[in-house]
Amino acid sequence: MTVTLTNLTKRIGRKEVVTDISFTWRPGEITGLVGRNGAGKTTLFRTMMLQYIPDSGTIQINDQTVTPNTNFTQSIFFVDSQDNFFGNSPLAEIASWFTLVYPQFSLDSFWQEIDHFKIPRESRWSGLSKGMQATILMALALASNVPYIILDEPFSGLDVIAREQVTQMIIDAAAEHHTAFLISSHDLEELDGISDRVLILKDHHILHDYMLEELREEAKKIQVVFRHNEVPAAIKKEGTLIRVTGQVLEIVFLHYDETIEKALQDAQPVFMEDLPLTLTDIFRTTAVHDTDYLLGKEVYEK
Numbered sequence: 001m002t003v004t005l006t007n008l009t010k011r012i013g014r015k016e017v018v019t020d021i022s023f024t025w026r027p028g029e030i031t032g033l034v035g036r037n038g039a040g041k042t043t044l045f046r047t048m049m050l051q052y053i054p055d056s057g058t059i060q061i062n063d064q065t066v067t068p069n070t071n072f073t074q075s076i077f078f079v080d081s082q083d084n085f086f087g088n089s090p091l092a093e094i095a096s097w098f099t100l101v102y103p104q105f106s107l108d109s110f111w112q113e114i115d116h117f118k119i120p121r122e123s124r125w126s127g128l129s130k131g132m133q134a135t136i137l138m139a140l141a142l143a144s145n146v147p148y149i150i151l152d153e154p155f156s157g158l159d160v161i162a163r164e165q166v167t168q169m170i171i172d173a174a175a176e177h178h179t180a181f182l183i184s185s186h187d188l189e190e191l192d193g194i195s196d197r198v199l200i201l202k203d204h205h206i207l208h209d210y211m212l213e214e215l216r217e218e219a220k221k222i223q224v225v226f227r228h229n230e231v232p233a234a235i236k237k238e239g240t241l242i243r244v245t246g247q248v249l250e251i252v253f254l255h256y257d258e259t260i261e262k263a264l265q266d267a268q269p270v271f272m273e274d275l276p277l278t279l280t281d282i283f284r285t286t287a288v289h290d291t292d293y294l295l296g297k298e299v300y301e302k
């Protein structure tokens, strides 16, 4: 089973908030969706699930185009974290609603997770902390036994331990049940540890679609100090400066090759070392082109 979006577009009022989005979401794949505030992540999820009717484009599940009559509850789990009906309901009531709606929902597995995380069974949704609510959402998602799970900001406001718990639940489900996840998050460190793939959303459309392992094979991050602060032209052309600390430049090359290697060697830098490339670096690399936020970039531009 695959989920395919083709040229999905959604306008709200006069504003296009999802623009021409196409990608195929494959079984077992953990995909991170990142983008600055307002990029359109939540609207994309709502449009994918036909909570908003797309203006154009299609969503297909296994080559079947979804329609307003399509029942997603055997294939995709999505609970809008900003807009759901949970209110002050007790957990048992929420779970029983899920048994009615999701045909494969397992109450046993839901309560097992709740007990595992020592959340009192008699709790009511609105009386729980953010971390507990996030864990319960995960428990509901996993107990629904669907192959595709959308999570909108699952780490938001969670402490380190709660983040690790949610992360572990995602990793286990992908490993044991081949569950696919599409996860929007501003917590790039957390996403980095679990994502196979990352979609970078900018101005409501997908600017980049990276398989992280492949990207890391091709890309390189260095920190370097050039003699007299003179940055070789080839480096300026191929690399993106993501940080400046005094004379030390951190540069990311998304496509590192021999020409760049030679340009670096020829420049005989005062100091140079490789650094691990993180998702934050990748995001910053795209953001540098996006904004003028980088301080000290005069070094690079002179």
Ligand SMILES: Nc1ncnc2c1ncn2[C@@H]1O[C@H](COP(=O)(O)OP(=O)(O)OP(=O)(O)O)[C@@H](O)[C@H]1O
Pocket: 012, 017, 035, 036, 037, 038, 039, 040, 041, 042, 043, 044
């Ligand atoms: N119901 C709505 N009415 C009007 N504008 C909307 C509505 N929903 C979303 N928008 C606009 O669409 C754009 C995308 O919003 P969305 O919430 O999808 O972004 P996001 O990437 O999820 O942002 P964040 O990271 O801040 O959660 C924003 O400019 C937002 O103001």
